[in-house]
Amino acid sequence: MLEPKHQAFLGELQRRGHAELDGLAQCFQLLSLSSAIDQDCANRLAPLGLSEGRFVLLFLLQGAEQPLSPHQLAERAGVTRATITGLLDGLARDALLERHPDPDDKRRVNVRLTAAGEALAVQLFDQHTQWIRSLFADLTAQERSLLSGMLCRIWARTDAGKAA
Known part of the structure; x- marks a missing residue:
């Protein structure tokens, strides 16, 4: 392995x-x-035609109650603004999202999914969730809980875990 x-x-x-x-x-x-x-x-x-980054943006936008700015998306996805720009450009090119001027501040832009983007986001999120569940299907609830506890203990010893 x-x-x-x-x-x-x-x-x-x-x-x-x-x-x-x-x-x-x-x-x-x-x-x-x-x-x-x-x-x-x-x-x-x-x-x-999707990367993990594009997929993350699709489900973030699909789950948002209102359009989000590129800055908000970058924060929620944990990526830089430069990365967000490239991801948004690709999704816009594929007609999966649209950018619109912010009604309160014309210098800002808001992003929302198109109907095609919405449908793809729902379909992929469900498929992805089922696939991840299948990876752990052979583990009992007790084994998953034990694994989670062990991973948390290891995480706590990493620099990122100590900083959290």
């Missing part, structure tokens, strides 16, 4: 005589799993 780069790292540790590899092996398993899930996600979205 390990990616070749992780296998190589563990092999080098063994070559250098490091006997304690358990924590490292599990870390590399987790990284390999994350990479596999990311790749599967990309493979599912690519035939629709």
